Amino acid sequence: MGFVRFIDIAATSAAVARTGGRKAKIELLAGALRRLADDEIAAGSAYLAGELRQRQTGVGHAGLRERPAPAAEPTLTVGAVDAAIAEIAAVAGTGSQARRRQLLGALFAAATTDEQRLLVGLFSGELRQGAQAGLLAEAIAVAAQVPVAAVRRSLLLCGDLKQVAVAALTGGAPALAGIGLRVGTPLSPMLAQSAPDVGAALLATGTPAVVDTKLDGIRIQVHRSGDEVAVFTRSLDDITERLPEVVAAVRALPLREVVLDGEAMALDERGRPRPFQETSSRAATRGKSNPLALVPYFFDLLHLDGADLLDEPGRVRWAALADGLPAGLIVGRETVGTEEQAAAAFAAAVGAGQEGVVVKAPDASYDVGRRGSAWVKVKPRHTLDLVVLAVEWGHGRRRGWLSNLHLGARDPRTGGFVMLGKTFKGLTDELLRWQTERFKQLAVDDDGWVVRVRPEQVVEIAFDGVQTSPRYPGGVALRFARVLRYREDKTAAEADTIDAVRAIGGGL
Numbered sequence: 001m002g003f004v005r006f007i008d009i010a011a012t013s014a015a016v017a018r019t020g021g022r023k024a025k026i027e028l029l030a031g032a033l034r035r036l037a038d039d040e041i042a043a044g045s046a047y048l049a050g051e052l053r054q055r056q057t058g059v060g061h062a063g064l065r066e067r068p069a070p071a072a073e074p075t076l077t078v079g080a081v082d083a084a085i086a087e088i089a090a091v092a093g094t095g096s097q098a099r100r101r102q103l104l105g106a107l108f109a110a111a112t113t114d115e116q117r118l119l120v121g122l123f124s125g126e127l128r129q130g131a132q133a134g135l136l137a138e139a140i141a142v143a144a145q146v147p148v149a150a151v152r153r154s155l156l157l158c159g160d161l162k163q164v165a166v167a168a169l170t171g172g173a174p175a176l177a178g179i180g181l182r183v184g185t186p187l188s189p190m191l192a193q194s195a196p197d198v199g200a201a202l203l204a205t206g207t208p209a210v211v212d213t214k215l216d217g218i219r220i221q222v223h224r225s226g227d228e229v230a231v232f233t234r235s236l237d238d239i240t241e242r243l244p245e246v247v248a249a250v251r252a253l254p255l256r257e258v259v260l261d262g263e264a265m266a267l268d269e270r271g272r273p274r275p276f277q278e279t280s281s282r283a284a285t286r287g288k289s290n291p292l293a294l295v296p297y298f299f300d301l302l303h304l305d306g307a308d309l310l311d312e313p314g315r316v317r318w319a320a321l322a323d324g325l326p327a328g329l330i331v332g333r334e335t336v337g338t339e340e341q342a343a344a345a346f347a348a349a350v351g352a353g354q355e356g357v358v359v360k361a362p363d364a365s366y367d368v369g370r371r372g373s374a375w376v377k378v379k380p381r382h383t384l385d386l387v388v389l390a391v392e393w394g395h396g397r398r399r400g401w402l403s404n405l406h407l408g409a410r411d412p413r414t415g416g417f418v419m420l421g422k423t424f425k426g427l428t429d430e431l432l433r434w435q436t437e438r439f440k441q442l443a444v445d446d447d448g449w450v451v452r453v454r455p456e457q458v459v460e461i462a463f464d465g466v467q468t469s470p471r472y473p474g475g476v477a478l479r480f481a482r483v484l485r486y487r488e489d490k491t492a493a494e495a496d497t498i499d500a501v502r503a504i505g506g507g508l
């Protein structure tokens with residue numbers, strides 16, 4: 001086991017949060033990285049980035065609420081915390097909830113107040129922020145004395161900060177150079193910016209542009225080498241086992257080596273998309289226990305028979321895609337020269353039950369892991385005026401502020417409110433400050449975690465859609481709810497109703 005104390009990681013994280021200058025933050029992080037033993041680098045670098053090494057632990061917000069009293073003295077090492085979390089993440093089968101609670105309780109009991117704070121932030125994901133990962137890339141370069149460009153490049157190609165930290169700190173520049181596009185190893189997918197309409201999207205991409213249908217499925221990156229096929233998610237998890245139909249479709253192509261980027265989704269009998277949650281729950285289970293088939297549609301080609309295409313312009317990659325794959329496996333796409341043509345393509349996509357479009361610049365290379373202006377998504381946007389029912393105290397950077405909002409729609413039948421979900425997205429520092437004051441005034445109960453408030457404050461929320469949800473009393477929840485603004489000009493009696501929400505969900 002290693003010897004860096006967990007309290008030192010907690011102290012570094014706190015010091016980084018307190019420190020203003022970027023350079024000083026990087027120095028603090030580099031110092032902590034340098035102290036890690038080789039077998040602690042993966043976990044330690046993840047904690048410094050605000051993440052856990054494990055993608056899933058089975059620990060939810062509820063599990064973090066009841067914590068034993070903190071330990072008086074720090075005794076935990078990075079290695080011990082990593083081992084404890086690995087054990088928690090591995091719990092499965094009957095009685096797993098109780099077992100997980102027990103293990104989590106033991107970990108928290110061994111942690112001091114500062115360590116508990118870091119653990120809550122890590123488990124809840126609230127410490128995870130892109131800025132921190134960017135700082136850490138620079139800190140790795142400083143600690144390993146390698147060029148930062150080499151760290152960034154490897155990071156984008158393998159998408160795994162921990163792997164890059166281990167390579168840089170144990171093997172230096174040569175080890176980093178060994179990280180490249182490898183068929184079989186997933187790379188961070190290129191991401192899209194958003195625009196409110198196709199006109200704005202075309203301003204970003206220029207014309208002519210390619211307008212792709214935006215399918216509301218799950219992102220898949222499929223790697224094939226000979227008969228070996230692997231399927232990865234947007235977060236680079238291997239889901240090959242769960243998508244045999246996608247594996248079969250790619251294995252049947254007359255190609256030897258290929259890396260494809262696309263989307264998989266479930267269709268109904270008429271070939272229209274099924275609700276997103278059916279696709280996602282199917283993707284979360286093995287094919288056999290859920291007969292729904294996911295159909296792959298590809299929109300990019302990153303590698304073909306020995307040649308990397310990442311640096312080629314879209315035009316070239318898409319022509320190779322069209323040459324290599326049958327049209328039925330390629331996403332609906334059209335080249336447009338004017339806003340009218342783009343608007344028609346958008347209307348056709350939405351009319352066919354699809355989520356919207358992604359407008360793409362044909363001259364741009366495939367920007368691994370980047371959210372640039374070469375891909376711009378456009379969706380019809382929904383908004384509702386909802387009532388805040390409760391607020392949760394924030395963690396990490398938002399400690400001391402009321403952050404996560406519980407949102408409710410008006411129920412005209414009972415005169416009460418039906419909870420539809422929670423969000424802490426879209427909140428600027430100014431909004432956080434304002435709402436903390438406001439909800440302290442409206443508070444009726446505070447258990448140290450959730451502050452229940454008088455249902456009086458109306459907030460305008462943007463969201464992507466409505467889905468069924470067993471978790472909430474109305475049986476429906478909002479997808480990707482985010483705060484737009486507080487409506488001080490509206491009373492709770494004027495807020496939107498649960499019926500309006502159901503209507504947006506197509507009568508759910």
Ligand SMILES: Nc1ncnc2c1ncn2[C@@H]1O[C@H](COP(=O)(O)OP(=O)(O)OP(=O)(O)O)[C@@H](O)[C@H]1O
Pocket residue numbers: 190191192193212213214215216217218219234263299331358377
């Ligand atoms: N034709 C397409 N081209 C690119 N991405 C597409 C396409 N169709 C569907 N998508 C999906 O849209 C996403 C692009 O938006 P973005 O990069 O912002 O990802 P996201 O954060 O998952 O967003 P969203 O929730 O809007 O899908 C991709 O991750 C992909 O899953």
